[in-house]
Amino acid sequence: MDTVLIVDDSVMLINYLKDSFKEYKDEFELITANDGQEAIEILKSKSISLLVTDLQMPNIDGLGLLSYKNKYYPSIPCIVMSAHGTSKIIEAIQQDILQFIEKPFTAEELAKVIISALKRGSPDGSLSGISIVSFLQMVEMEQKTCLCEIESSDTKGFFYFKGGALYHAVCGDLKGEEAALKLIQIENPTINFKKPPARKIPRRINAELTALILEAMRLMDES
C-alpha cells in the first residue's frame, strides 16, 4: 500500500484531511506532520511514496524540506500546496516529480491529485529530483528572503533573494547576472536554504528571474 506524507502547520487542515481521507483508506495510507522537522524524522524512519507539503511553516519550512528530500530521497514525487501560486508560475514549474495544488482546495480535490500522482508511479526526473529552476521559482512565488546555496562536485555558489526578488548571485569569481546564469545551468546540484546575513546586500541583479532562466536555457541548448 502506498504511504502519503502530508505536511502542514495548520492543525485544522490536517484534521480535515485525516477525517476526509478515511474514505480513501483502501487507496493509500496517510501520515501527517506539522512542520518540516517532523516530516524529516518520518522520511528517515518510513518508506514514503508521495510527499505533500505546504511551503510556509515554522521550524524547517517547505523549501527546506524539499531541498532535504532532493538530496536524500530524490525519487519521491511531491505535491506542493500553496496559497501564493499564480497559475502562470505553477504551470511553468509543474513536472512529474513536482506538482502544485492551489489553496483553497477541498479534500476531494487533493485526493484526486494524490491518486493520479500515485498511479503515475516513478516519475521523470526521479534520479535528479526537483530542478534548480523550480526551486528558484518557488522562492519567487513565496516572496522569500533567503540565501540559496548551490553546490555540485566542481562548482559552488549562491543566490540571494530579498522578498522573492533575485538581488545577487556569486559563483567562484563571477558575480551578479553572470554568476546566476552559470548557477542555473548546473546539473543536479545540492541546494541548501540558509538565513541571509544580517548586513545589507546591495542589489546587483536587475533582470527578471524568468528572463535569466530563459537565457540560461538558451545557453545550455547552444553548448
Next chain:
Amino acid sequence: MDKVLIVDDDAQLLTIITDTLKKYRNKFELITAKDGLDAIKVMRKQPVSLVVTDLKMPNVNGLVLLAYMSKNFPTIPCIIMTGYGTPFLKKRLEEEALHYLEKPFKVTDLARAIISILGQEEILGGTLNGVSVTGFLKLVEIEHITCLCEISSHESKKGYLLFDGGVLCNAYYGNIRGEEAALILLKMDDVKIKFRKPPKEKVSRKIETELSDLLTEAIRTP
C-alpha cells in the same frame, strides 16, 4: 432556511468549514465572506440568522464588524473564532454571553454551536445586545489589538481608551487622563463603543493597573 455567515480571511479554512458542514445543508445555508467589509455587504443584502467570525482580518477586522453589528443588526447572534484564547479569558468571555471557539477547533463543535444557537426559539435580544463594553474590551485584550476605543454615552459624554497590543496604556476623559479617566469610562452606563485607528506616535504607558483589576474596581465602586 437559516443563513449562517462565516467570516475569515483564511480561504482554506472557509473551504474546510463549508465542505465539512455541507452535510447540514437541510438545516442551514452557509455564506462566506473574506473580511469584515465583505461581511457587512452580505448582511445589507440579505437576512442572516447567525454570524461566525474571526477577529484578526485585513480591511474591517472582527471587532469593528461586531461593533457595526451591535449598532445595525443588534439581534443577530454571533460566534467568535480566535487563536489567542487562554482558558481564563475564555471563561470570562463565556460569562459575557459570547459564543467562542478557539482555533484550532473541531468543525463538528462549530456545527453543534450553530445548531444550538439557531435552535433557540427566541434569541433573547441577540447575543450582541448582551455584550457589554466590558466584553469588547476583553476581546481587545485577548486579541492583542492596538486601537483607540471611543466610549460615548447617551448624555453625550465621551472619552477614549488607548490599547497597545491589547494592553490598556492610557485613557482620556475631558481633562482627566490615566487610571482616573479609565474608571470614569468603565463606570458609564448604556454606552456605545467605536474603534478608531490609534495615534501614529509611540504610546507611553500611563496606566499600570491590569484591565481586569480596573473592571473589578469599576463594578465595586458605584
